[in-house]
Amino acid sequence: MSSETSTPSTGKPRVAVVFGGRSSEHAISVVTAGAVLRAIDRTKYDVLPIGITADGRWALTSADPERMAIADRRLPSVEDLAESADGSVLLPVDPGSREVVYTEPGNVPKALGDVDVVFPMLHGPYGEDGTLQGLLELSGVPYVGSGVLASAVGMDKEYMKRVFTSFGLPVGPYEVIRPHEWDRDPAAARKKIVDFAADHGWPVFVKPARAGSSFGITKVDDLAGLDEAVEEARSHDPKIIVESLLRGREIECGVLEFEDGPRASVPAEIPPVTAHDFYDFEAKYIDSASGMVPAPLTEEQTARVQELAVRAFEAVSCEGLVRADFFLLDSGEFVINEINTMPGFTPISMYPRMWQESGVSYPELVDRLLQAALRRSTGLR
Incomplete structure (x- = not known):
């Protein structure tokens, strides 16, 4: 077992960074977690990296960010990072305990110590959709990001749009x-x-x-x-x-929870991609199509999209962070397309880039999210 997984005695908050998962976004989750593991302040937090394999096994993994990056167009996986082919990590099932246990066939289970907060760097179903959040609620462990309801609504494009409409936010057909x-x-x-x-x-x-x-x-x-x-x-x-098809410009805006409430970042613009029909997976992560930060908008347009982003955050009862995606139509109207309750955190992702331009560095962004989670308790939200 590596030193990363030994029981800490430092008194620092212990963060379980959970990534991978059963969705088609498994590899992007691994890349995202690698960026967070690189940025997290080890003088302030102890870290326990936990990967979820494509078939759902929770595994102890390497915490080496270099092994978690896209290299030569090859996508990383938890299976490549796991310290054992059949060992499993078990979360506590008793809300009165936060002790994580590691089991391996033929060996006595090993206690890995308590976890104070979980940073769930999972995207898509079985991670971003309220399922993992429900498990953590049952375990009594605080976690970064939105709760069960907001995560589920933020994952389902139909019900997301229904909520937006009910709160007076403009959506497309x-x-x-x-x-x-x-x-x-x-x-x-x-x-x-x-x-x-x-x-x-x-x-x-x-x-x-x-x-x-x-x-x-x-x-x-x-x-x-x-x-x-x-x-x-x-x-x-x-x-x-x-x-x-909505004809106009693609604009994104980040929302981050501060002590006094949610605030919006400077917005970004996704320019038209010439090598792709639209801003698809290849353009985002393989060919690294880059957005413009900040977006070339007027002061009035910037204020409007920031207002709508915070309204969307609050309409869905989000917590922690959100990336809100909009179209700025040729008519001058903003239409919200969707929100992401756990947006990409890769080095090229728009959410951290927008906050960097807004004066919040990547390490500070990670710290603010962890501190917001530690301030909250689990339970009904």
């Missing part, structure tokens, strides 16, 4: 195809999408309703490509959402 609709009557479901396109125009974007990092998204120019796009989206989530 969309249509939802539920699993039973496509399974029972694909012709009727297909007609629903075609009618939507007739009302709002081609192309449309077909997306998994509960996925991230642009996985499973297809820009569909006409009826010929529709079925293939639906099947691609359904390979990530049986519920899909169809959105119309």
Whole structure:
């Protein structure tokens, strides 16, 4: 067992950085965790790195950020970082205890010491969607980020938009195809999408309703490509959402919880990507398409998008952090596309870049999130 996993006696808060997971965003979670492990202040915190494999095993892992980066277009995985092929980490099930235990077949379980706070660097289902947050609530361990409800709503594009609408936030046209609709009557479901396109125009974007990092998204120019796009989206989530093309600029804004409440960062702009149909996974993480920080907006536009970002944060009852994504339409109106309750934290990710430009360095950003989590207790939020 490495020195990273020994029981600490320093009196410093102990942070379990949890990453990987069962979603299609496994590799990006590993990259994100590597950046956090590089930045976290070891003079202030003890760190326990825990990776969740693609099949759901919780493993002790290396804490070497260099092994957690994308190298030569190769994506990292928890399996490559695990210290044992069959050892498992167990969280406490008693809210009165925060002791983490390591088990390995044929060996006596080993206590790894108490954990004071969890930094869940997971993206997508089984991590960002309220499932892990529910487990941590049951365990009685504080954690960074939003609670169960906000995490679930922030993961589901349909219900996110419904919440936004109920709070008066502007959203673009969309249509939802539920699993039973496509399974029972694909012709009727297909007609629903075609009618939507007739009302709002081609192309449309077909997306998994509960996925991230642009996985499973297809820009569909006409009826010929529709079925293939639906099947691609359904390979990530049986519920899909169809959105119309909004003509305008892509603007992002970060929200961070301070002691006196949430504040918005300077916004960023994602310029059109010439090598891709849209800002997809390859553009974000492999080809490293870069946004402009700060976005070239007027003072009035900047203030407006910052106001909307904080309103979205509060509408969904978020905590800790959020990245809010908008379109600035040709008409001058901002429309909110979605929020991410655990946005990417890679070195090239927009959320930390926006806060860097706003005067909050990467290490300070990590520290503020941990301190906000330590101030909160688990329980109903």
